[in-house]
Amino acid sequence: MxxxxxxxxxxxxxxxxxxxxxxxxxxxxxxxxxxxxxxxxxxxxxxxxxxxxTRADLIVAVYRHQVEACAEAGPRLLRESPGPYAALTSWIDLFADFLITKHGLAEALQSEDAAFQSLHTWFLDRLVPVCDQLVRAADSRLGAFELMYAVGNLCIGAGRDDRYDARRVVGVLLDGLRPRCATP
Amino acid sequence: MxxxxxxxxxxxxxxxxxxxxxxxxxxxxxxxxxxxxxxxxxxxxxxxxxxxxTRADLIVAVYRHQVEACAEAGPRLLRESPGPYAALTSWIDLFADFLITKHGLAEALQSEDAAFQSLHTWFLDRLVPVCDQLVRAADSRLGAFELMYAVGNLCIGAGRDDRYDARRVVGVLLDGLRPRCATP
Amino acid sequence: MxxxxxxxxxxxxxxxxxxxxxxxxxxxxxxxxxxxxxxxxxxxxxxxxxxxxTRADLIVAVYRHQVEACAEAGPRLLRESPGPYAALTSWIDLFADFLITKHGLAEALQSEDAAFQSLHTWFLDRLVPVCDQLVRAADSRLGAFELMYAVGNLCIGAGRDDRYDARRVVGVLLDGLRPRCATP
Amino acid sequence: MxxxxxxxxxxxxxxxxxxxxxxxxxxxxxxxxxxxxxxxxxxxxxxxxxxxxTRADLIVAVYRHQVEACAEAGPRLLRESPGPYAALTSWIDLFADFLITKHGLAEALQSEDAAFQSLHTWFLDRLVPVCDQLVRAADSRLGAFELMYAVGNLCIGAGRDDRYDARRVVGVLLDGLRPRCATP
DNA sequence: AATGAATGAGTTTTCATTCAT
DNA sequence: TATGAATGAAAACTCATTCAT
The missing domain is CATH 1.10.10.60 (Homeodomain-like)
Structure with a gap:
C-alpha cells in the first residue's frame, strides 16, 4: 500500500x-x-x-501520447472518409495540427543534434507506416516520408509571425497533390 | 598609394x-x-x-551577393517569362536553389537565436518586395512573405536524406498555387 | 519471541x-x-x-572478522613456530595473504580520504601490537608499524599485472630482514 | 619579434x-x-x-623532466659504480628518492583511473628498459617491472607518518636481493 | 591591424546524503 | 524500520569574447 x-x-x-x-x-x-x-x-x-x-528519453516521453493518437487516427480516417484523398488530407491536417500546437516539436524533429536521433527514429518508425497506407491509397505523387518531412518543415515557426499560416500552406501543398482535371 | x-x-x-x-x-x-x-x-x-x-554581421556578409542576385532576378523574370505564373515559379525555383545549395542557410533563417535576428530582417527586407511583385502579378493564393517562408522551410534539411527532394516538394507546392480549370 | x-x-x-x-x-x-x-x-x-x-563504519564492519582472526594468529604462531624469525615470516605471510585476497583493501588502507580515517586507526590499533610482539622477538630491523605499512603497500595492485607477484616481493623483503651470516 | x-x-x-x-x-x-x-x-x-x-597530458608534463633525468642516470651508474649490485642499489635509491620527494606521484602511478593510463605507459616505457639493464647486470631475483612496481608502492604515503621511512624499507628490500654468502 | 592566449560563464552529468512515505 | 525519490554540490569540458602583445 x-x-x-x-x-x-x-x-x-x-x-x-x-x-x-x-x-x-x-x-x-x-x-x-x-x-x-x-x-x-x-x-x-x-x-x-x-x-x-538521456535528453531523448525526455523528449520521446513528452510527445509519446500525441504521436500515438496520431498514429491511431490513420486507419480510422481511411475507413471513415469519403475517399482516399480526403482521408489523406484529413490525416495530414491532424498531423500538422499536432505539430503546430506543439510549437518546438517541428524544430526538434529537424535538429541534427545526436541527442535527438532516437526521437527521429521513434517518430518515423511509428508514423511513416501509417502515412504510407494513406499515401498509397490516394496514389500521391509524394511518398510518405517525403510528405511528412515537408509538412513537418512547413510547421516550423508556425505562430511566430502572423503573416505565415502553416495550415493554409499545408492546404496549398495538398492541393498540389490533388488529382487534376484533364488539360484540354 | x-x-x-x-x-x-x-x-x-x-x-x-x-x-x-x-x-x-x-x-x-x-x-x-x-x-x-x-x-x-x-x-x-x-x-x-x-x-x-557579431555573428549576424558575418552571416549577412556571406550571403549578401547571392541575395542581391536573387533580388535582381525578380523584375527580369517578370519581363522575360511567358506569363506571371511562369515568372513566379521560375523565381521560386531560383530562390529554392539558392537555399538548397547554401546548406545551412535555411536553418539559419528559421533559427530563433537572437544572433540571427538582423539576418532575418535584412533577408526579408530585400526579397519580400521582389517576391511581392511576382505574387501579385500571378494572383497567388499565398502572399510573398508566406510563400517565401514556406519555401525556406521546405529547404531545411535538403540533401540530408535521399527520400526527401526539396525541389520536388516545392514543385508540388507551386502546383497547388496554379490557376485551376473551372469545376463544372 | x-x-x-x-x-x-x-x-x-x-x-x-x-x-x-x-x-x-x-x-x-x-x-x-x-x-x-x-x-x-x-x-x-x-x-x-x-x-x-559513514562509509568507514561499513568498511570496518566488512573487515572486522578477518582482522580479528589475523590478530589472534600472532601469539599462536609465536608459540608454535620453530623460531621467532619463522613466526614473523609466517604471520607476515598471513597478513599479506589477507590483503592480497581482499583486493581493494590495501588501497583503502593507504587512501588519504577522510572517510577511511577510522578504518586506519582501528586496523592499526588492533594489529600493530600483535606485530610488535613478533618483531621484537625476531629482533627485526624494521618496527611493527613500518613493516606492516610496507607489506600493506606492497599488496597494492596485487593481481593487476602478471609481472608483479606481491607474495614474492614480500618474501624478498623478509629475506632482507633475515639475520645474516658474518661477512668474512 | x-x-x-x-x-x-x-x-x-x-x-x-x-x-x-x-x-x-x-x-x-x-x-x-x-x-x-x-x-x-x-x-x-x-x-x-x-x-x-587531458589530465594525463598535464601529469606527464609535470613529471617529464624528472623521469628523463632518472632514465639517463641508469647507464651512467652502471659504468661508474664499483659493481652491478651497487649500480642497481644506487639507481633504485635515485628512483625512490624521486618518488618520495614527488609526494603524490607514487599514488598516481598506482591509480587505476583511465585518466592515468597514458602516464603509466609513458613512465614504464621510459624506465623499465633502463632498470632492466641494471637488473640483468646484477642478476637480481626480481625483474625490472616487478622491482620498480615494488619500490613505487613502498613510496606511497612516504612522509605521511614518521614511523614509516620509505628509504629504509627500500634498503631492506634491496638487502633481500643481495647476493648471499654460502650457507655452510 | 592582427594575433591567439586567457577568461569564465554555462552546460552536462554523477553521486553522497536526506527525508517523506 | 525500510525504501528509494529527491536534492544539489561537485567536477569536467566548451566556446564566445576580450585584450595584451
Whole structure:
C-alpha cells in the first residue's frame, strides 16, 4: 500500500516533469538546459536524470501520447472518409495540427543534434507506416516520408509571425497533390 | 598609394574570411564555432571580430551577393517569362536553389537565436518586395512573405536524406498555387 | 519471541549487507557508490545509511572478522613456530595473504580520504601490537608499524599485472630482514 | 619579434601552470579538480585545457623532466659504480628518492583511473628498459617491472607518518636481493 | 591591424546524503 | 524500520569574447 502510494506520487511527479519539459521545449526550444527544465518543474536536476537518463528519453516521453493518437487516427480516417484523398488530407491536417500546437516539436524533429536521433527514429518508425497506407491509397505523387518531412518543415515557426499560416500552406501543398482535371 | 594597397589587402583578407565562413557554414552549420572559421581562414579569432563584430554581421556578409542576385532576378523574370505564373515559379525555383545549395542557410533563417535576428530582417527586407511583385502579378493564393517562408522551410534539411527532394516538394507546392480549370 | 525473531532478521539483513559490500569493494574498489552496494544487497540506500552511518563504519564492519582472526594468529604462531624469525615470516605471510585476497583493501588502507580515517586507526590499533610482539622477538630491523605499512603497500595492485607477484616481493623483503651470516 | 615575445610569455605561463599543478598534485593528489589547479595558478580553467587537453597530458608534463633525468642516470651508474649490485642499489635509491620527494606521484602511478593510463605507459616505457639493464647486470631475483612496481608502492604515503621511512624499507628490500654468502 | 592566449560563464552529468512515505 | 525519490554540490569540458602583445 505504502508502495503504491509512493508509486502514485512518483508518477504524478513524472507527469509534472513532462509538463514542465513540454513548456520549456515550447518556450526555449528542445535544446533548453536540463537545469532550466528542473527549475521550471521545481525539482533538482538529479530528478530529471533519474526519470529520463538521456535528453531523448525526455523528449520521446513528452510527445509519446500525441504521436500515438496520431498514429491511431490513420486507419480510422481511411475507413471513415469519403475517399482516399480526403482521408489523406484529413490525416495530414491532424498531423500538422499536432505539430503546430506543439510549437518546438517541428524544430526538434529537424535538429541534427545526436541527442535527438532516437526521437527521429521513434517518430518515423511509428508514423511513416501509417502515412504510407494513406499515401498509397490516394496514389500521391509524394511518398510518405517525403510528405511528412515537408509538412513537418512547413510547421516550423508556425505562430511566430502572423503573416505565415502553416495550415493554409499545408492546404496549398495538398492541393498540389490533388488529382487534376484533364488539360484540354 | 600605400594606403590604397593596404585597403586592397584588407579587402582581400575580408574576402578570404567570407569564403572560409561560407565553407564552414555549409559543412558545420551557421552555429559553427568562431574559432573554427578563423582556423579555416588562417587568421586569428580577433580578426574575425574586428571585421564582423557579431555573428549576424558575418552571416549577412556571406550571403549578401547571392541575395542581391536573387533580388535582381525578380523584375527580369517578370519581363522575360511567358506569363506571371511562369515568372513566379521560375523565381521560386531560383530562390529554392539558392537555399538548397547554401546548406545551412535555411536553418539559419528559421533559427530563433537572437544572433540571427538582423539576418532575418535584412533577408526579408530585400526579397519580400521582389517576391511581392511576382505574387501579385500571378494572383497567388499565398502572399510573398508566406510563400517565401514556406519555401525556406521546405529547404531545411535538403540533401540530408535521399527520400526527401526539396525541389520536388516545392514543385508540388507551386502546383497547388496554379490557376485551376473551372469545376463544372 | 517476535522481538528476538525480528532481531535475528535484522542481523541476517546486516550480514547480507556486509557480504554485498565486501563483494562490491573487491570488484569496484572501496570507493564504490553506495547505491551500487545497496543494489547488490537488494536493499535501499537508506538501509545502508541506517546500519552504517559513514562509509568507514561499513568498511570496518566488512573487515572486522578477518582482522580479528589475523590478530589472534600472532601469539599462536609465536608459540608454535620453530623460531621467532619463522613466526614473523609466517604471520607476515598471513597478513599479506589477507590483503592480497581482499583486493581493494590495501588501497583503502593507504587512501588519504577522510572517510577511511577510522578504518586506519582501528586496523592499526588492533594489529600493530600483535606485530610488535613478533618483531621484537625476531629482533627485526624494521618496527611493527613500518613493516606492516610496507607489506600493506606492497599488496597494492596485487593481481593487476602478471609481472608483479606481491607474495614474492614480500618474501624478498623478509629475506632482507633475515639475520645474516658474518661477512668474512 | 612580437611573436617570440608572446611565445616566451606563453612558455613562462605554461611553466607556472606546471608548478601549480605539481604543488596541487602533492597537496591534494593527482585527482585534484582542474579548477583548483587553475585557481592555484591564478588562471582560468580554459587556460589549463588549452595547454593540456587531458589530465594525463598535464601529469606527464609535470613529471617529464624528472623521469628523463632518472632514465639517463641508469647507464651512467652502471659504468661508474664499483659493481652491478651497487649500480642497481644506487639507481633504485635515485628512483625512490624521486618518488618520495614527488609526494603524490607514487599514488598516481598506482591509480587505476583511465585518466592515468597514458602516464603509466609513458613512465614504464621510459624506465623499465633502463632498470632492466641494471637488473640483468646484477642478476637480481626480481625483474625490472616487478622491482620498480615494488619500490613505487613502498613510496606511497612516504612522509605521511614518521614511523614509516620509505628509504629504509627500500634498503631492506634491496638487502633481500643481495647476493648471499654460502650457507655452510 | 592582427594575433591567439586567457577568461569564465554555462552546460552536462554523477553521486553522497536526506527525508517523506 | 525500510525504501528509494529527491536534492544539489561537485567536477569536467566548451566556446564566445576580450585584450595584451
Amino acid at each position: 505504502a508502495e503504491s502510494r509512493k508509486r502514485a506520487d512518483a508518477r504524478r511527479n513524472e507527469q509534472s516533469l513532462l509538463d514542465a519539459a513540454a513548456a520549456a521545449f515550447v518556450s526555449d526550444g528542445v535544446q533548453v538546459p536540463v537545469r532550466d527544465i528542473a527549475a521550471k518543474a521545481g525539482v533538482g536536476v538529479g530528478t530529471i536524470y533519474r526519470h529520463f537518463p | 600605400a594606403e590604397s594597397r593596404k585597403r586592397a589587402d584588407a579587402r582581400r583578407n575580408e574576402q578570404s574570411l567570407l569564403d572560409a565562413a561560407a565553407a564552414a557554414f555549409v559543412s558545420d552549420g551557421v552555429q559553427v564555432p568562431v574559432r573554427d572559421i578563423a582556423a579555416k581562414a588562417g587568421v586569428g579569432v580577433g580578426t574575425i571580430y574586428r571585421h564582423f563584430p | 517476535a522481538e528476538s525473531r525480528k532481531r535475528a532478521d535484522a542481523r541476517r539483513n546486516e550480514q547480507s549487507l556486509l557480504d554485498a559490500a565486501a563483494a562490491a569493494f573487491v570488484s569496484d574498489g572501496v570507493q564504490v557508490p553506495v547505491r551500487d552496494i545497496a543494489a547488490k544487497a537488494g536493499v535501499g540506500v537508506g538501509t545502508i545509511y541506517r546500519h552504517f552511518p | 612580437a611573436e617570440s615575445r608572446k611565445r616566451a610569455d606563453a612558455r613562462r605561463n605554461e611553466q607556472s601552470l606546471l608548478d601549480a599543478a605539481a604543488a596541487a598534485f602533492v597537496s591534494d593528489g593527482v585527482q585534484v579538480p582542474v579548477r583548483d589547479i587553475a585557481a592555484k595558478a591564478g588562471v582560468g580553467v580554459g587556460t589549463i585545457y588549452r595547454h593540456f587537453p
